[in-house]
Amino acid sequence: MTIQLYCFGESGNAYKAALTMQLAGVEWESVFVDFFHGETRSPEYLALNPMGEVPVMVDGDVTLSQSGVIQDYISSKTGKFGGRSANERREVLRWVFWDNHKMSSQCGTVRFLMNFLPEEKRPAEVIAWLQGRLRGAFKTLEAALEGKEWLVGDQPTIADFACCGYLYYPEPFGFDRADWPNIDAWLDRIAALPGWKHPYDLMPGSPADRAT
Numbered sequence: 001m002t003i004q005l006y007c008f009g010e011s012g013n014a015y016k017a018a019l020t021m022q023l024a025g026v027e028w029e030s031v032f033v034d035f036f037h038g039e040t041r042s043p044e045y046l047a048l049n050p051m052g053e054v055p056v057m058v059d060g061d062v063t064l065s066q067s068g069v070i071q072d073y074i075s076s077k078t079g080k081f082g083g084r085s086a087n088e089r090r091e092v093l094r095w096v097f098w099d100n101h102k103m104s105s106q107c108g109t110v111r112f113l114m115n116f117l118p119e120e121k122r123p124a125e126v127i128a129w130l131q132g133r134l135r136g137a138f139k140t141l142e143a144a145l146e147g148k149e150w151l152v153g154d155q156p157t158i159a160d161f162a163c164c165g166y167l168y169y170p171e172p173f174g175f176d177r178a179d180w181p182n183i184d185a186w187l188d189r190i191a192a193l194p195g196w197k198h199p200y201d202l203m204p205g206s207p208a209d210r211a212t
Contacts, residue, residue: 095159
């Protein structure tokens, strides 16, 4: 049975789930969610996910929201990308939780404020504060990758696919790969994995679509 992922291309959180399914080799299809026209607040969508967020995964009678939960589900279902031991699995989850709280939440917010709001509505002080928080997160990630190819163990895991979720996007939000050599090389390693695709190629929806 084909897994459905409710998503849109601009969502880094949706990208984490889509990338995990893509690299795990499961059969899946995207269902476009028109976030920028309010679909996640519609009664129909809230019936699917009362949290009003993407992504949402539907696999038969299993419906899940929250990217980290979907990643863990796919990892458990396929036996891939979850770590080689119980200790590694806990470390994988530690990084997934860290990313959701410390990095992706900041990336998503500041990227939205800088790129998807009208210029006159962009709060400069809030953006500057969030970028300061992000620099701290990038320093943590850069240090964790020193002398390592992957965040946990000797192979890629959902920890890597969680933490990279927003870092391939072209819109400016305070991240320049050239400033973070360990992160830069790690992103290249992930992009070299068989089946990898850029978020705008993997999921429907992009700023270019809305510009037409």
